[in-house]
Amino acid sequence: MNRKIYLMMTIFCALMFSCTDLEEDVLDESSVENLTDKQIADGFISATYARMSDLFTHTNYFNLQEISTDEAILPYRGGTDWGDNGIYIAMHQHTYQSTDPNINSTWNCILQGTSRAITAITRLPLLKDQNVNLYIAEARGMRAYYALLSLDLFGMIFIKESEEGLGKIVRGQEAIDYIEKELLAIENEVSNDVGPGRITQGAVWGMLAKLYLNAGVYRDRYAATFNFSGDDMDKVITYTNKIINSGRYQLSANYFAIFNDDNHDNKELVFALDQRADVNGHNRLAYFSLSGDQFPLVAFPRANGTDGPGITPDYYDTWEQAYAPEDPAAKDPRFYQQNMAIYTDPSATCVAAADYKINRGILRGQQYGLIRENGAFVKCGDGTYKVGPLSNVTRNNPNLPVNFTKQIDFTAAGSNYSTGYRVEKYEFGKKSDSGRNKGDADIVFIRLADVYLMRAEAYLRKSNDAASALADVNFVRASRTATTPPPALASMSLDLLYRERGFELYWEMHRRTDMIRFGKFEDSWTEKSNTDKNKRVFPIPQAAIDGASNNPGYLVQNQGY
Template sequence: MKKTKLLLLATCAGITMMAGCAKLDENVLDESSVTGLTDKQIAEGAIAPVYARLPDIWLHTNYFALQEISTDEAILPYRGGTDWGDNGIYLQLHKHENVSSDVNVRNTWNNITQAQSRAVSAIEVLATNKDASAALFLAEARGMKAYYSMLTLDLFGVVFKKEDPKVTSTVLRGNDAVEYIKSELLAIEPVLDNTTGPGRITKAAVWGLLARLHLNAAVYRDRYAATFDFKKEDMDKVVEYCDKIIATPQFVLSPSYFALFDDANHTNKELIFAVDQRADLNGHNRMAYFSLSGDQFPIPAYTGANGTDGPGITSDFYRSWVNAYTPIDPAAADPRFYKQNLGIYTNPGDSCVDAAAFNINRGILRGQQYGLIRKNGVFLKCTSGKMLVGKLFYDTRSKPTKPVEFTEQCDFTVAGSDYNTGFRVSKYEFSKTSVSGRNFGEHDIVILRLADIYLMRAEAKLRRGDAAATALTDVNTVRASRTASTPAPALTSITLDLLFRERGFEFYWESQRRTDMVRFGKYEGTWTEKTSTDKQKRIFPIPLTAIDAASNLPGYLVQNPGY
């Protein structure tokens, strides 16, 4: 049998596979390894690597950082002058001062283009495979290539069109890129069904990606426009594809908002497409620990599983909640803002908790924090043997008298960069079953869920001029669905500005904010520590390593304007 390899590019420009690029050869299928394997085993061996880069793309310092810390939603200061300095990359990211050597930009680019390369190689293998599963796997590989292309288009303004691993990719931009991705997704839609999700691409996932592509097409076609031309035919397609998903009975809005981000969310019926992070797949993400304090220990089984005092939310984003619900506290008004799990916050005497029942609070965490108290490497216990829960101090920072009290202020001043500054986000559940809970999150990371389908449909209706009442119904359907607690009150009117605010409330910390801000014309605005109005910062620089790797093909890969 002919020897076949999955060629993975570490530093190449896109997926060009040209001379001079550094290549990581993964011998998934070669002459020796396939001896005795069935076509089914070969097919499965080809498709698995196509998905394998997703956890790396979605690592907290990669795609998440680019999509959130660059916005008015998240900020990561140089904590205490000792942590998260990282040569200023998070300060630059937030202020829109990125450079082409930024390591987070480079890592995100590399992971996405490596995933694309794997998809191209898998397509070549699966095209001649005789097993009954090959046609489905081939469609999935092609669909994932289209999804990865959507990421490069959104982040960097480029798409690499590649059908043959031995031929240099064609670089597409603007409308050509949009039409190419659309054609790839439409080609596979008839082959897929809805039985293999959410960790694999399905028919509904394709519909959702097509809706997202059409919704953002005006941005992608004219990246630096003063105003975007949202064409009616695009908005019609958004509504059409959203209608298809909403009419599919297997997808249901989750009654519990935070259940969407629990360890066991893989079976949540609201999820349409997600990064599969279940334990048996050795999922690796740090979404649950990234924002928490170093003195918050969410699981009694591990004294080393704590937070990292990473990003907080900006005062600007917090104030959007306050202004929406004043004089009612947003924690009381909207179940998406906060969920109390520890009784001590409202009952000071509730300081002894069974280890099996211990859960930190979820959502946006403010003020003095309470939790497990670690002294000399062990957690303190009550005389009953239960876990002692009390006021937390910065013992891990050698400041045992400084309370872990999260403040609204979070900026790049000395006062605003302390370890306790910024309200924190505990949206994804801290894993209780992985080896530490810190490095191996076991929740699926959401890429598409049903609430997004409703809100995309609402936006498309507004942008094509429908009666606002039809969009309002979609928005209120989502708000009313969280019946595990008192739902947020129905809105009485809807505008694009209110819908933008609503998307912030629904999708905070889900890596959607930058894309939303650009589409709604908010990305050149001013917020905490950010004053840049440069339209060229709507996309990121193509990494210098990729530009250098393409230098033997003059004019092939051109840097984005402004970098």
């Protein structure tokens, strides 16, 4: 056996072009001579998953999937924060270009993950370990998943079966066929006892359902009207049925428990990023939208928010219109979860450390929280912690309340630190001493509610079976029994289903894909009026185009860039 095993190695260069700053550590023979085959095999499969933590951060995949849509907007806060040469404004306005660093970073994460999967597939057969066949199946599944992400974002994938030579670039039906083939090949080879942080049969079925649901888009990215074939929709129904009927998954009675920092064992999760280990867990999705003067953890006076994106008034209006004249917070437990009595009991200004917990969901109006002075939290006389109305002290503007407003835009007034309703969907990680790191919550990719909604959409697109679609949607709504669930809907259509996906899956990095599939991505919303169909796919990063210049015609830029 060749003992010169290249653990944690990327073959990004072999895929296409020069590595520049993408080099990773190569462990030579002397580095692994004391490792068992089991340790080496574990290293290969761990490396295959490892790029997911960086890929699913706030400025990478979340940015591309949410800030490009009507759900999230990130202005130049106070003229000092989140300016970044206008890239977040460009993302929202659909004027992004091939030099965008976050598009480049997302591309690199996907390609590095792909290369690691190929390395694992190539090297694992050389090892004598009982998990080799399972790990090969998982690596093939991850290669297919990275390909699915690449197809969705960039309209193309790389097909590569070994570490040698150039990969083949394919688009459209050929890309769909390849992903389908890879997933079907491992459907019965993966374990059902390793999820949700690894590839299981449920994860494979979920990826297949997503592939078929979006196949009409992937075949013709710039079509005036997408053709969702009955055959594709039948396959969506087949694979969502497999997940639902497997008995392995269960809708969570408590909606926000799906996103708690102990959610790894939540039965609603089908496929997720396992963040339980401190070494790779990040808290970015929890801290990103909060104010810099919101401190969620008594133990860590440095752990705060960053005044990132708010939700657009357009998206908020969908909630308001659905439940008018009542407040959506009173009607739908997915909108908001109150955890602090100060919002209803102004006398509750002193809170025990064990009882302090910030609110979740869509946050509006004056915010209350721990009062911080000189780097420490103020205590009451009995040793509990003082809680009161917050102001923008960290922004050197103590006279500006942390009072989240509906209005948010790119004007000076609309870009101030407290504009926009905010989202705290994932629980702020209890170990996150800086607010940015050590998140324990698994980041959800596929969950059972999405599976039901995909099946409902397939019923509608295949035969306009509104009754079956309505049953699925209402089943999901009725499941949130930890509090009063939202009322049942009386009818169902594609427009209502689109709205329901917005209610159920907001801030979960589905919105761009949904908007394109439902024909909404060229619509106008706050600060966005661009109708360019070319923006349905992102540009291939200019750095990649430049790096492939030694192979003329190999890597061709996407249309319109």
